[in-house]
Amino acid sequence: MFKTTARWLDTVDSLMTLSKPASPIGLLLGLFLTACACFDAPVSAQDPKPPSGADLVGTSAFASVAAVRPGEPFQVAVRYRMKPHWHIYWKNAGGSGQPPILDLKVPEGFVIGPVQWPTPEVFPGADASYGYAGEVVLLIPVTPPDRLDVDRVSFKLDLEWLVCRRVCLFGNREHLIELPVSTGAEVPPISESHQRLLEHWRARLPRSIRTIKDAGARLEGDRLIVEGPIESEADVVWFYPDDTPGVSPAIPSPVKGRIDAGRFLLDVPLTISPENALGGPLRVAGLVVPRKTGRSSIMIPSIAIELPIPVGDAFSSTTDQDKPPPVRGGTPSERR
Amino acid sequence: MCICKPILAAVLATAGIIGGSLLVAAAPSVTEVAPAAEIGKPAPAFTMKDTDGKSHSLEDFKGKIVVLEWFCPTCPYSGGNGRRSIHNNGAVKELAKNLKAVDSDVVYLLVDSSTAKMRMSADDLAKKDAELKKAIGIESPILIDADTSVAKAYGAKSTPHMFVIDADGILRYHGAFSDQKKTNYVLGAVKSIKAGGTVEPTYVKQWGCGVRYQ
Numbered sequence: 001m002f003k004t005t006a007r008w009l010d011t012v013d014s015l016m017t018l019s020k021p022a023s024p025i026g027l028l029l030g031l032f033l034t035a036c037a038c039f040d041a042p043v044s045a046q047d048p049k050p051p052s053g054a055d056l057v058g059t060s061a062f063a064s065v066a067a068v069r070p071g072e073p074f075q076v077a078v079r080y081r082m083k084p085h086w087h088i089y090w091k092n093a094g095g096s097g098q099p100p101i102l103d104l105k106v107p108e109g110f111v112i113g114p115v116q117w118p119t120p121e122v123f124p125g126a127d128a129s130y131g132y133a134g135e136v137v138l139l140i141p142v143t144p145p146d147r148l149d150v151d152r153v154s155f156k157l158d159l160e161w162l163v164c165r166r167v168c169l170f171g172n173r174e175h176l177i178e179l180p181v182s183t184g185a186e187v188p189p190i191s192e193s194h195q196r197l198l199e200h201w202r203a204r205l206p207r208s209i210r211t212i213k214d215a216g217a218r219l220e221g222d223r224l225i226v227e228g229p230i231e232s233e234a235d236v237v238w239f240y241p242d243d244t245p246g247v248s249p250a251i252p253s254p255v256k257g258r259i260d261a262g263r264f265l266l267d268v269p270l271t272i273s274p275e276n277a278l279g280g281p282l283r284v285a286g287l288v289v290p291r292k293t294g295r296s297s298i299m300i301p302s303i304a305i306e307l308p309i310p311v312g313d314a315f316s317s318t319t320d321q322d323k324p325p326p327v328r329g330g331t332p333s334e335r336r
Numbered sequence: 337m338c339i340c341k342p343i344l345a346a347v348l349a350t351a352g353i354i355g356g357s358l359l360v361a362a363a364p365s366v367t368e369v370a371p372a373a374e375i376g377k378p379a380p381a382f383t384m385k386d387t388d389g390k391s392h393s394l395e396d397f398k399g400k401i402v403v404l405e406w407f408c409p410t411c412p413y414s415g416g417n418g419r420r421s422i423h424n425n426g427a428v429k430e431l432a433k434n435l436k437a438v439d440s441d442v443v444y445l446l447v448d449s450s451t452a453k454m455r456m457s458a459d460d461l462a463k464k465d466a467e468l469k470k471a472i473g474i475e476s477p478i479l480i481d482a483d484t485s486v487a488k489a490y491g492a493k494s495t496p497h498m499f500v501i502d503a504d505g506i507l508r509y510h511g512a513f514s515d516q517k518k519t520n521y522v523l524g525a526v527k528s529i530k531a532g533g534t535v536e537p538t539y540v541k542q543w544g545c546g547v548r549y550q
Contacts, residue, residue: 093543096544097545127493162545166453167453167545168413168545245537273539276536276540
């Protein structure tokens with residue numbers, strides 16, 4: 001039975017964040033403390049002062065532009081930096097957890113798009129959870145109105161998150177982003193560090209299967225079939241499901257597919273329950289994530305798929321007429 | 337057993353740092369999920385002691401609707417004392433009041449399967465739950481699932497994860513407590529059962545902190 005104190009956790013966390021140990025003694029100390037803390041050590045009931053969720057996750061926010069131009073879309077980037085071994089959640093938390101809440105307040109006339117979520121990691125449990133350890137940048141698309149009669153605009157961002165290790169804690173923080181409005185021909189660039197962060201995390205956003213030649217997703221009875229070419233050293237693909245009320249992919253999640261001769265094939269059994277759709281359209285959606293056996297890190301890019309599911313008799317029918325349209329990649333001419 | 341894995345990981349990490357090479361960690365394992373309770377089938381039987389040592393069996397409540405809420409004393413959605421805790425923000429009290437209006441005989445039980453998660457003995461967990469029960473005014477019994485076997489039998493995945501069992505012992509709903517806005521799925525299920533109608537939805541994806549099996 002380990003009763004790890006918050007102080008010990010902090011010490012281990014500090015050591016784990018060092019890029020290089022200071023000395024062999026430091027190495028040995030790190031080894032000893034790491035062993036004692038048992039990697040997934042809890043914030044136990046005996047901790048004198050457990051950390052708060054805000055202590056465990058650093059956040060910052062910045063815009064993808066140095067100035068707002070009327071009618072030109074940009075992104076608000078929200079960076080989360082988790083203490084070692086703690087994680088926050090993807091848009092589908094999985095078997096447990098809760099996705100972070102990003103509440104961006106914009107001036108009148110500005111339009112906000114859906115949050116863009118980079119490909120998450122898998123955290124095992126009674127049913128797998130999906131989320132981010134270490135660091136992630138979530139992106140919020142913003143489109144300004146075509147006309148802006150002010151010199152500056154400000155955006156208030158309220159963040160709230162659930163951060164978990166063995167136990168879970170809440171955190172929240174506010175950020176304010178202020179930007180000048182520019183109507184001139186040239187806008188100064190954002191900082192290099194912000195530019196690098198954007199490039200890094202944009203590369204981790206999923207690609208739609210529609211953009212991939214010779215790739216496609218279809219329904220065969222109560223199974224989702226996804227296949228296509230794969231250009232990486234991956235030897236397996238995993239399916240990370242979206243939260244789609246009324247449609248549940250098989251558990252244990254994630255379902256795994258195979259790769260053979262440069263192509264992947266994923267076959268996901270589905271449970272279709274129209275009574276649980278909560279009034280929305282039935283659909284199946286998620287990510288096909290290439291992985292290399294033995295590695296914890298995912299490979300990019302992952303592939304996003306989404307298919308509507310017909311209700312009633314059409315679903316159980318096997319006639320071509322009743323089948324939902326498959327989703328295919330490639331250009332329109334290639335599809336013909 | 338607990339020590340070996342981290343020591344090995346630390347040795348590998350150290351070797352990786354010294355060698356200046358990238359550390360390639362092992363892929364995460366995915367826990368196998370035991371077959372869970374099914375909608376329309378008899379709910380798994382159980383016998384558990386509450387925080388006062390009193391024994392409760394599902395069979396004791398035959399003829400009554402039973403609501404089970406999986407609970408964890410440190411979870412900010414379930415047992416914690418934050419504004420999101422359904423026991424601290426009035427959500428459970430409101431549900432209890434509304435359930436009573438529909439059926440005064442409804443039995444509401446909390447189940448705590450956190451021994452593995454909290455690395456606590458069943459006795460220590462019962463003490464902790466008893467303290468919290470008193471501190472935030474939980475009225476329902478908290479049953480201790482010492483070896484997490486009841487959580488496995490039901491397929492409980494989070495705290496809170498709700499289960500509604502009808503008077504014949506049939507599972508009619510499981511999943512989320514509410515949509516975290518206005519709709520409480522447990523109340524809807526109990527209303528439908530009392531009206532002799534079909535429960536819809538029968539499942540909504542649960543949210544909250546994870547349940548860990550032994």
